[in-house]
Amino acid sequence: MADAAQSDLGVLPEWNLADLYPGPTSAALSGDLDAAARDAKAFKTRFGGKVAGQSGRNLGGAIAEYERLDEIIGRVMSYAQLVYSGDMSSAENGKFYQSMQERVTVIGSDLLFFSLEINRIEDADLAERLQSPELAHYRSWLRDVRVFRPHQLSDELEEMLHEKSVAGRGAWMRLFDETMAGLRFEMDGETLTAAEVLDRLSHKDGAVREAAARSLAKVLGANTKLFALVTNTLAKDKEVEDKWRKYPQPISSRNRVNQVEDEVVEALVDAVSSRYSRLSHRYYAIKAKWFGVEQLDFWDRNAPLPDDDDTVISWDEARRTVLDAYGAFSPQMAKIGTRFFTDNWIDAPVRPGKASGAFSHPTVPSAHPYILLNYQGKTRDVMTLAHELGHGVHQVLAASQGHLLADTPLTLAETASVFGEMLTFRSMLATRSDTKQRRVMLASKVEDMLNTVVRQIAFHQFETRIHGERRNGELTPDAIGDIWMDIQHESLGPAIRFDDDYRAFWTYIPHFIHSPFYVYAYAFGDCLVNSLYAVYQDAEQGFAEKYLEMLSAGGTLRHQQLLAPFGLDASDPAFWSKGLAVIEGFIDELEAAG
Secondary structure (H helix, E strand, O other): OOHHHHHHHOOOOOOOHHHOOOOOOOHHHHHHHHHHHHHHHHHHHHHOOOHHHOOHHHHHHHHHHHHHHHHHHHHHHHHHHHHHHHOOOOHHHHHHHHHHHHHHHHHHHOOHHHHHHHOOOOHHHHHHHOOOHHHHOOHHHHHHHHOOHHHOOOHHHHHHHHHHOOOOHHHHHHHHHHHHHHOOEEEOOEEEOHHHHHHHHHOOOHHHHHHHHHHHHHHHHHOHHHHHHHHHHHHHHHHHHHHHHOOOOOOHHHHHHHOOOHHHHHHHHHHHHOOHHHOHHHHHHHHHHHOOOOOEEHHHOOOOOOOOOOOOOOHHHHHHHHHHHHHHHOHHHHHHHHHHHHOOOEEOOOOOOOOOOOEEEOOOOOOOOEEEOOOOOOHHHHHHHHHHHHHHHHHHHHHHHOHHHHOOOHHHHHHHHHHHHHHHHHHHHHOOOOHHHHHHHHHHHHHHHHHHOHHHHHHHHHHHHHHHHHOOOOOOHHHHHHHHHHHHHHHHOOOEEOOHHHHHHHHHOOHHHHOOOOOHHHHHHHHHHHHHHHHHHHOOOOHHHHHHHHHHOOOOOOHHHHHHHHOOOOOOHHHHHHHHHHHHHHHHHHHHHO
16 A cells, blocks of 8 residues: 555554463463363373263363363464464464464364264263253253264264364465465556455556456466365365265355254355346446446446545544444443454554455453454445454453353354444444435445345355365366356346456455355345344334344354344245345435436
C-alpha cells in the first residue's frame, strides 16, 4: 500500500502473544511440554486398557484430567500457529511450528487410546454411568466423540495415522502455506504480497484491477503444477482414509465434525444452486448495466460502484463503527469486543510473509482468542473486522464451558461472525441519507452476501467434483482448471466474462487445503443469520439475552436445540428459502432503484 494510504489508516495494532507464552524459547513453553509429556505417559499407564471398567465418577475424573492435558497441547499449538501466521516466510518460524507439531503429536499418541476406549463402551453401559454428576458434565463431549464410533479403526491404525499426519497431510499443508506466503506479484513497478494484490481487485481504477488480475494469473499460473500436486495428494489421502473409515461420501466426515446431517447440507446446497439465476446472475447483470456494459470482466466483479468515493476508513473509525453497532444491540457484546482492542488481541497490518485473509483463533479457555486481519481501509475490511470480532466474542462467551465443551461446530461458529457483520451493516446503512450512498452500501452488502452464499456453495461444488473425479485418477492442472471454469460460469452467470487467466484462481483458496468441505459453513451461517435477524427485527425484549445465551452454550447443544428458542429449524427446507429471500429482497430493491 502506498505510504499516503498507510498513514490514512492510523496506527494499526499488532498482537501480543505473551498471554500464551513469553517466547518460542521460553522456560514456560518447554516446561509445559515436558510436564504434558510426563503426565500423558502417566495417564496412559493409569487408564490404558481400563477405561471400560471405570465407574461413572472415576470416568468423569479421568475426562477432567484428559481435558487438562489436552488444553496444554492446545495452548502450545495455538501459540505456534499464531507465531507462524505472523510471518510464514521466516525459516525460524517454520522450524518452530514444525517442531511443536512433532512434539505434541508424540504427546498426543499417549492420549489417543482414551477416546478409542470410550467408544468401545456399549450405549446402555454408558447411559447407566451418566447418572454420575462427574460424568454427566461431559455428556455433550461424549455425544460428539461417539459420533465417530462407527468409523473408528483399530488402536494400532489410529495411532499410526495420528503419528504419520505430521509428515503426511500436515507437511503438504505447510508446503501450501509457505509457498503462498512466499509468492510476490509484480505490478506497476511494485512488488506485492498475495493480500495486497488481491486487495487491488477492488480498486476504484479499472486499469489497476485488470493489472492486479493479470499479475495474479501470471504468478499463480506459474505455480499451478505445484498446487495441483498438493490438491491431488491431499484428495487421495482423504480418499484412502475415508475408505478405511467407511464414510459414504467425501463430505461425510466434515458433516460429522459439524454435527449436521448430510441431508441438511444437501438441502442448503440445492436451495442456493437452484437460485443462482435469481441471485448472482441477476445482480451481476444489474451491476454490468451500472457500468454501461453487457458483461463485466472477471476482475470487475468486486469493483466499487461508479458512485463509490473509495474513502479510506481509518482504524479508529473502523473500531468505533463496529463497537457502536455491537453496543446498540448488546452492551455486553461491546464490552467483550473492546478488550480485543485495548489488550492487543488483534494483529491488523499487512506484512510480507504474513498469512493472507483473516481469522479469529480461539486458542484455549484459560487464555483468550486472537484476531488476524490484513486491514487496508476499505468498507469490506470494516466488515471483515465485524466478522472476526463476532467470532472472537463468541469464543470468549463459549470459553466458560471449559476446554472440551467450548468448541462450536463450524456451521454455528459462523453464526456470530455473520450476525456481527449484519449489525454493522445495518448501523452503517442507517447513517446514509443520500440515495447514491445507500445504493453503494446496499450493493456492497449484496456482494458480500453473494460471496458468502453463492460463492461458497460454488466452492463446495468445485470441491465435490475434485474429490469425486480424483477417485478415478490424478487430475492434471488443466483438468482442475476446466472444473473451476465450469463452476464459475454456472454460479456467476452470463454477465461475467472470463478468459484463460482466471483458470488458476482456484489455487489461492486455503480452505480447500486446510479444511476440505469447510466452505459450506459460510453459506449455512449467512442463511441462518438472515433468518435469525428477521426474528430479531420482529422480537420483543429479550432477544439479545437469548442470543448471548446461545453463543455461551459453545458445543454443548446442536443446531436444533440452539435455534428452537427462536422458532427456527434448519432441517426444514423452508428455512433456507427464508434466508435466501433476504438477499433476493436486497437485489429487488437495487433493481427497482435502476
